[in-house]
Amino acid sequence: MAKLPVQFRLNGSDRAGFVDPAGNLLDLLRRGLGDFAPKYGCGQGTCGVCTVLIDGEPQLSCLTLAISCEGRQIETASGMADGPNLHPLQQAFMDNFAAQCGFCTPGMLTAARALLAKNPNPTRDEVVEAISGNICRCTGYEPIIAAILAAAAGGAGMRRA
Amino acid sequence: MARHEGRGMASVNYPIGMNLGGDPSQALIHSNPDGKFTVALSAIDLGQGMKQVSRQIAAETLGVPIEDVYVDTADSDTGPHDMGSFASRGTHRMGNAVIAAAREARGVLLDAAAEELEVNASDLVTDGRGNIHVRGAPSKTITVKATAQAAQFKQGKTIAGRGIFLIPLSAVDAETGEMNPNTAFAHACLVADVSVDDETGEVTVLRMTSAYELGRVINPRMVEQQLVGGAWMGISHALYETPEPYYPNPEHGPRDFNEYLMPGPGDIAPYHVTVLERPAPDGPFGGKGPGEMCANPVLPAIANAVYNAVGVRVDELPITPEKILRGIRANGGVKPGPRRGGAVNWR
Incomplete structure (x- = not known):
């Protein structure tokens, strides 16, 4: 199946990737964009380790279609520290x-x-x-x-x- | 229909480590040219704090600042042999191995410093801040860093140490049946207060109070962390968790976190811990370590508290509402035991 382009802000930077139409955001963040802060736990939305902020709302990235994030603000724990200064x-x-x-x-x-x-x-x-x-x-x-x-x-x- | 409160108690003598075939741990320590030290261990830190404790023990024994010690764990391809992180053996076994390795490395460090300062190594002391000086003459001094560089670039020495701690296999005496499977025991006593709903069978842990004797506490905050986290696991094992609720029929088993029950952040009980320190003669700086015993006394204490509350003796875990309701029915009703002790007023 053809891959689809998706583009969003990740921790304040413009990022883009090509994803399967049914691919989830967690997979894109970890495998596509190398942000390993959100973890893969249960893969079915019951453990919370993949939680990210989408436009400020906590969401389970394992249950979020990557293509639904077009143009949105994604924030993960990787973006919390300001250089050496912890949040x-x-x-x-x-x-x-x-x-x-x-x-x-x-x-x-x-x-x-x-x-x-x-x-x-x-x-x-x-x-x-x-x-x-x-x-x-x-x-x-x-x-x-x-x-x-x-x-x-x-x-x-x-x-x- | 009513809720019944009950109190239960349990005490444990807990063996640190095990000895089924001998129980060795090894550590290797070497200095880098910047005067910092690497401790190589094959045991793994799963979050229980072994890296931090090993770092403290190495720094204390070497006589160098703790920030100059790096602990590298969990690569069994390149690290020295270790039985592993289990049976609550980490602090005791790895700690002793680290002390042995650090003593040897410290000996080489002081020999190298003695050569640079042209004094006898037995006259040298460390200040724990990265300096080595002659006892009673602090002005005759050299830094650990300069010593490491002299050893490696001039003297041709490796500042390194090897350590092993081995509890040899203790065979059973054929005559008496006696054996010595263990060298250090930790101890604990825990009181659980619960409330049991005789209509739903639900158990709520109201509060827990415990005293733990763990030898020398090498890192008090991490010990507290272990005890608090472990007590949660104890509640979970006592009241919630099982992979086979209707053993031996596996079909009803939980398949995911929707079905595999554990207490959530809203189900935790206030918990008060007192830690007592009786240093173990063979422990690293007297330490034994908390480990699995953080959870162990919680299970029998809760079972006893349920019995005290409604008179139902559940001897298979977890203590589910179903078992309690069946027990109440079999007993012909709730049979509360005597109330034990007064109110706990620490919180």
Whole structure:
């Protein structure tokens, strides 16, 4: 089947690729564009490790057709740090020991980033709700919740979400 | 219909590592021309913190700053032999191997520095900040970096060390049945408070409180991280997870994360941990390590708490609502046990 061209902004840069009509965004990001922050976990939208922002909304890139992203703004965890300066959420994840194996971390960061952009001072319950689509096997979630609340208290949502 | 609260307790003596055929770990350390050190291990860090702990142990033993130590793990083609990361053996076995390797490398480092300073190596000390100087004469000094360069470009020496830690195979004594499968035991006690709904059979873990004795805690934040994450796994094993819910019939088994149940971020319980340190004589700086025992006592404590709450003794995991409701029916109703202890008021 003929490949189709698709073009979008990825972490602030114009990127393009050729994709199968049924190809998903995760595949394009990882194999086509070399952005390995979004992970391939279940491939069916139940684990959250492939979470990216599309026009600011958290979406599962494994369930998103790549061609549907034409002209849109895609943001992944790769674009969070500003050179050597970590995003406040990344710093809070470090400070609160919110990563162990790290496989869920890009998805968790992205889900948290979407939350804080909309709601800079979330309650604990709102944080729990925001990451409830993301599975973590190592941390028991508590350090992740603590990190997101700490980043929110530090103004992460308002400064650069 | 009502919710019944119950409290359960469990204690564990947990063997660090195992000894089925001998249990070796090896480490190799060498310095680079910039005076930094590489520690090569074949054991893998799955996120449990072995790289960080090995780095701390190597830096402390070498006498150099921690930022000058790099730990390279998990390439069994190029690294020294290791049994692996399992059985909670990482800190204890790899840590001891790293100490042995770092001691040997430190000896070569001080010999090389002694040659440069024209003194006896036994008079040299490290300051942990990248300098080597004569004991009592801090002005007679050389940096680790200059020493590494002198060794490699002038003296023709490799600043390197080899380490192995081996627990030899302990055979069973034919007369007494005695054997020594292990050298270090860690200990823990955990109390779980649960609430059981006698209409739905659902168990909610209200809170958990534990005390862990792990030898010297080499990295307190990482130990806490292990204990908190492991306790979640314990709750998950106790109440949710199973690949074969109706064993031996596999047809009802879960096939994906929709069906394979685990507690989510909304299902976690407040958890209070106290860590006690009794350094192990054969541990690296007295460390034993948390490992699998982070999860272990949670399972029997929750099973005991369910029994205390509604009088149902579930002896097959996970403790599902179905098993609890069948148990309540078999008992002719809820049979709560005596309430144990007072309210927990730490939170």
